[in-house]
Amino acid sequence: MSRSGNTAFGALSLMTVVGCVGVVASFFLAQPERFWANWILWFMFVLTTGLGCLFIVALAHLVGARWAVPIRRVPERLSGLVVLAAPVALIALFALPVLYPWARPEAAHHAIVAGKAPWLNIPFFAARTIVCLALWLISYRIFTGGSVKQDQTRDPNFSVRARSFSPVFMVIFALTITLVAFDWISSLEPEWYSDIFGVYLFSGTFLAGLGATSLAVLYLMDRGRLPGITTDHLYNLSGFMFAFTVFWSYIGFAQYMLMWYGNMPEEIFWYKQRIEGPWLNVILLLAFVHFFVPFFALVPRDRKRNPRSLRWVAALVLAAHFLDLYWLVFPVVGASPLFSWPEISFALCFIGLALLWIRRAMTAGEDMPVGDPFLREGLEFRL
C-alpha cells in the first residue's frame, strides 16, 4: 500500500475514532430522542446508499445493460454498505420505545395508533426488519459474491443466473424499500399515512446509489484503475441522475400537492411540521440541492460527460439525499433543525466507518468484472 494510502487510512481511522467517542458521549449527555434520531438518520443514509447501489447492479443485469458491465464492480462493492447497515439496524431497534409513539404504552389510548397495533408492534416490526435484512444480504451475496467468484471461474453461467435472479430481486426490492419507508420513517408519526411514500424513498435511494457510484467511478478513474472507461459511460450515469432528480421532485411534489389540496388535519400536520418556521429554510434548500441545481447543471450535453462537473453533481446529489432524510426524520425531535456536536460526531463516525468499509472492499480483487463475457462489449460502448 502506498504512503498516501496509509495517510488516508490513518486519517479515516482517526476521524472514525473521534466520531465514535462523540457518539458514545452523546448517548450519555444528549437527550435520548436526539441520539436515536441521529442513529435512525445515519442508519437510513447508509442503508439507502447501499440499497441504491444494489438496485443499480440488479438493474444492469435485468435489462442486460452492456455499457454498465465495466463499471458494475463499483456498485457491487458499494452495496456492501448493506452489510454495514445490518448491525446498525439491529441497534436501531432500541430506538423504538424512545422515538416511535406507537411503541410507547400511551399509544393504547390513541384511537388511530391503537388501530394500527396489529402492524405496528415491536415483535412484528423487529421480525420485518430481520427478514428484510436477510433478503438484502442474500441478494448482495448472489450479485456481488457471484460476480467476484466469476473473476476466477470465468463461468458465463453466472451472468445468466444473475439475469434470472434480477427480476426476483426487483420484487423483493420494491416490497422491502416500501417497508423501510413505512416502518422506519413514516411510522415516526404513526397517525400520518401516504401511499406514495415508498416510491418517494425509492427515488432518493436510487439517486444516492447513483451519486455514490459516480463518485467512486471517478475516484478509481483518477487513479487509472478503470482503464477503458470513457466519458460515454459517465454520460449514462449523468443521464440517470438527470432523469431521477426530476423523478424525485415529481413524486415529492405529487405527495405534497394532494395533501395540500385536501388539507385534512390527519395528513397536513406532517407537512406543517416540515414547512413552517425554520424548517421552511431546509425544504427550500432541499428543493435547490435536490432538484434545481443538479437538474440545470446536467442539462448541457457536455456537462454530462465532464468528469469534473459530474463529481460535483454526484457529491451534491448524495448530500441532498442526506438532507432529505434529515428533513424527514428530525422534525419529530425539534421544532427547529438541530445541528451541534452530536450531529457532527455522528457524521464523523458514520462517514469514517462507511469510507473504511468501502476502502476495504475496494482494495480486494479486481476493479472490473473481468469474468463477465460482456466486459469487452461494454468497454467498446460509444454513444
Added chain:
Amino acid sequence: MSERAFAVVGMFDSAQALVDAIPRVKASRLGRLEAYTPYPVHGVESALGLRRSPLGGMVLVAGVLGAATALLFQWWMSAVDYPVAVGGKAPFSWQAFVPVMFEVTVLFATFTAGLGMLLLLNKLPFYGHPLLSSKAIAAITRDKFALAVEAEGSAAIDVEAAKAALRTAGAGVLEVLPLPAAELAFPLSLISRAALAILASCLVAGYGMYWVVKLFPVLPPMVHMQEQPRLDAQSASTFFADGHGMRPPVAGIIARGQLPYLTKTQEEAAAIVNPLPRTREVLKKGRKAWNDHCAVCHGALGDGVPTLTAAYGAKPANLQAETFREYPDGAIYHAIMAGKNAMPSYAADLTEEERWAIVHYVRVLQRAQNARDEDLK
C-alpha cells in the same frame, strides 16, 4: 465547368474508408459534403465538421417559455380576471398551478423538438431528394457508404474536379446526380387541390353536423353534476322525517363573527349603549341603511308618513313622537333586532354596524325636526 449537377456521389466499401476519405475530399473545397450510410457511423459527424444542433437550446427556451406562459395564464385567470376561492385556498396558489406548468412545459418543449427538427432544421417538406432516384441508393441502404459533394445553394459544382477528388480519396463507383426538377417544393396544383379538399370536408362536416343536430333527438350532455344525490336549497326531501330539505342550525350554534342576541325585553335593552362613534361616515351609512330598509314604512323623515304603506292601511310608528324621542338608544336597537307590533325583525337584513348606524341616524332625524334654540345659532 461541365453539366450542372446536384451532387457527385462516391461509394466506399467500409465505414472506416468513408471516415478516412472525408478530410481529404473536404480539403478540395468543391462543395458541401454529405455522408449517406446504412446506419449511424461514429466519427462521421466530427469528420464532416457538423456544428452542434441548436435544437437543444431551442427546446430549453421553449420549455422555460411554456412554464412562464402557464404560470402567467393561470395567475391572470385565477387571481386577476375572475378570482374564485376554491377549497379555501388563496387565489394565487402556486401549488395548484404546478401540474399545468409542467404539462405546458413538456408540450412546448416536445412541439419545438418535433417541429423544429422536421421543419426548421431538416427543412421538410422536401420530397423527391435526387439521391432517392439514384442507382446508388439501393447499395447505400444495404452495405455501402456514400460520400456526396453537393451544390451549395445556387452555386454549381465542378463535376470533374469532384469526381477526381472522390476517386483520389478511395471511392469506388461514382455517380453524378442531376439537378432535381424545378418544382421540388409543393406544386401549386397540389396546394390548390389540398385546399379544395379541406374546404369540401369542412362543408360536408358542417352541414352533416347541422342535420345531425337538427334531426336526431338532442341527447342530454353530461349531467352528473346536476343529478347528484344532494339536497337543493328550499326543496323537499324524503330523507328527513319532517320532509324539509333545509335543516335548522344545530341548537346552540353561533355563526362566525356573530354574538347571540339574548336580550328579551325593551326594558332590558335600554341599558345597551351604542358602540359606534357619531362620525360623518357612520351617519352616512345609517342614512343609506335607513333609506334602503326603514324609510319605506317610517318615511324618509321618520315621521310615519311613508310613500308606500299608507295605501295598505298600516300605521307605522311616527318616530318623531315624544315617546320615541325619549326612547333610549338600546330600545330602538331592540326594535330592529326583535321587531315590534307588526314590524318584523330586521336582524337578518342589517349588519350589526348598520343597525347602530341607523340608531344614530334616527337621532339625527329627530333633532332635525325638533331643533332647539341653540341649534339655530
